Amino acid sequence: MTLTVYNTLTRKKEPFITIETGKVRMYCCGITVYDYCHLGHARTCIVWDVVRRYLQWRGYEVKYIQNFTDIDDKILNRARKEETTMEAISERFIEAYFEDMERLKVKRADAYPRATHSLDGIKRLVAELEEKGYAYGSDGDVYYSVRRFKDYGKLSGRKLEDLQAGASGRVDLADTEPIKKKDPFDFAVWKGAKPGEPAWESPWGKGRPGWHIECSAMVRERLGETIDLHVGGSDLIFPHHENEIAQSEAATGQPLARYWLHNGMVKVGGEKMSKSLGNFTTIRDLLAKIDPMAVRLFILQAHYRKPVDFTDEALEAATNGWHTIKEGLLFGYEYGAKLGFTVCSSSETLTQRFQEAVDDDFNFAEGLAVLFEIAKELRKEGNILVHQGQTETAPKILEEQWVTLVDLCQVLGLKTDSNEVKEEVSNGLSDEDIEGLIEQRKMARKNKNYAEGDRLRDELKEQGIILVDQPGGVTTWHRG
Incomplete structure (x- = not known):
């Protein structure tokens, strides 16, 4: 290439x-x-x-x-x-x-x-x-x-x-x-x-x-x-x-x-962000509100030559994106030992897709799509493992995906240290907290208290927890 x-x-x-x-x-x-x-x-x-x-x-x-x-x-x-x-x-x-x-x-x-x-x-x-x-x-x-x-x-x-x-x-x-x-x-x-x-x-x-x-x-x-x-x-x-x-x-x-x-420039309301126009947000003011890694994703979500619009919606999307990647990283740290992860190489196919994207004039926005694809797959498999005791995909393949995610995160300068990732994810609701609220919702619905069930669902959603009601009364969940 x-x-x-x-x-x-x-x-x-x-x-x-x-x-x-x-x-x-x-x-x-x-x-x-x-x-x-x-x-x-x-x-x-x-x-x-x-x-x-x-x-x-x-x-x-x-x-x-x-x-x-x-x-x-x-x-x-x-x-x-x-x-x-x-x-x-x-x-x-x-x-x-x-x-x-x-x-x-x-x-x-x-x-x-x-x-x-x-x-x-x-x-x-x-x-x-x-x-x-x-x-x-x-x-x-x-x-x-x-x-x-x-x-x-x-x-x-x-x-x-x-x-x-x-x-x-x-x-x-x-x-x-x-x-x-x-x-x-x-x-x-x-x-x-x-x-x-x-x-x-x-x-x-x-x-x-x-x-x-x-x-x-x-x-x-x-x-x-x-x-x-x-x-x-x-x-x-x-x-x-x-x-x-x-x-x-x-x-x-x-x-x-x-x-x-x-x-390209960062724009606010169609104008270049600059001190002379007074439409700027300092880095330290921004970092008081959102994670530094979300800022990196916000910057990388657009091709480097194009302008990027500074909006609350764009920052929220970047924050959600970083949470998705963190959950993908957490998969290996949480379940790697259980699944028998050893030191293995990354996925050649996924790595090649990332490189092909970025080799085209440093198109990191396109390369990021590979990271999100891996992270979402690992998050899904983590939920399946929690609820069913095993994954649908072979552990060896999951290990390759996870190693690839860690490798590519490092290329993009995103955090991959296990302690940092675990600490950030744990700042929200724990898995036990989530399962407890899901059980409360299940009981409320069983007692036909649908308003309480909806309230609990909305409460979890505000915390970034998405519930998926499956056939047979089973409820699965994922973050972000």
Whole structure:
């Protein structure tokens, strides 16, 4: 089977062929650390976390780098507002980021370079661009000359004549002083010092880096001139990633990345979730209400390139989905010994179906269908075992299914530890509690107290327990 990916640069699906056989160099544009992360950030982090996990599962050695932008107007504004330092704001929200990601089971990157820790590489790159005629100094600032780069717009498909002059993607005082630029489309790669702001020595005087140059320098410093995968949110295609390409490729003469992949946005009422619109929900506020694994399922339920709508109904569906998967996992932990489970391999057929789905441009939404199919089958067999003392399906097949479920959950970054799964399932009604309420309902119906029987059925339903009345007066049940 061949892994194919949709390359934003070429606007088509392509076979995934790495520069170095068996190795992937992958860079993700990270956050600007001035506030708590919201669900939109969670989507980016979870999507590329699962892509990384999947590539490793497929046998690739992945080097994954994600940056922090720790010098920016938004950080400085917050520091002024709180009467503290830029460093204090950055450290606080970097720590908060790691706390959120740990709860979401997002694996740590191999490195998290920061703009303020990468200044030597940034200044070297600015100097190279100036030397080659792609950048010019102007009263302490240094600007990139967009028209000098003939391929500008190749990632986004935009043409200069169609663009709004000064569209930089950041609040930039220089944009209000176009006289300092030779062309209104040019953007700052180095900003001259301003009163009361942090600044560093440079050949152009004291100042700080522009936004776009940071990633170009960090990619080159950590991964080399050309990498395999450059990823991020679709809102970064223009101008950020377009400008990265212009800077890096002008300096090196080599492609910055072989493949450019972008995840869609989380939307609220049809609009992108963002701090600027005020329609965001922070990760920590969301995790106070629902399980982190339900958040992962919410993110993975849609193809990564498509937008996903943030609604109560979608979150409830994800919560129910996680409960179904937990019950499938619980099957092996609860009944494995009784059924004689040993250490066996996973189901080749089910694993192949999952891989075929995900190999098509990381279609985890389609791959999830395999997990739900397995979990529902195991849940059904568990109910049969409880009520009839044996399963309908051979234990060997059930073991293969269960091992496959555990394996694929790990690929998707879902919890599989027996203690965690048992604890979460046990937070609801126990099997004994459920059987007791079913017996009460049976007696109520026998006494023709149908209202009480309906009340008990509804009470169980509110707890996520579904009753199925079988012929002969037998009632079976399942969770979710």
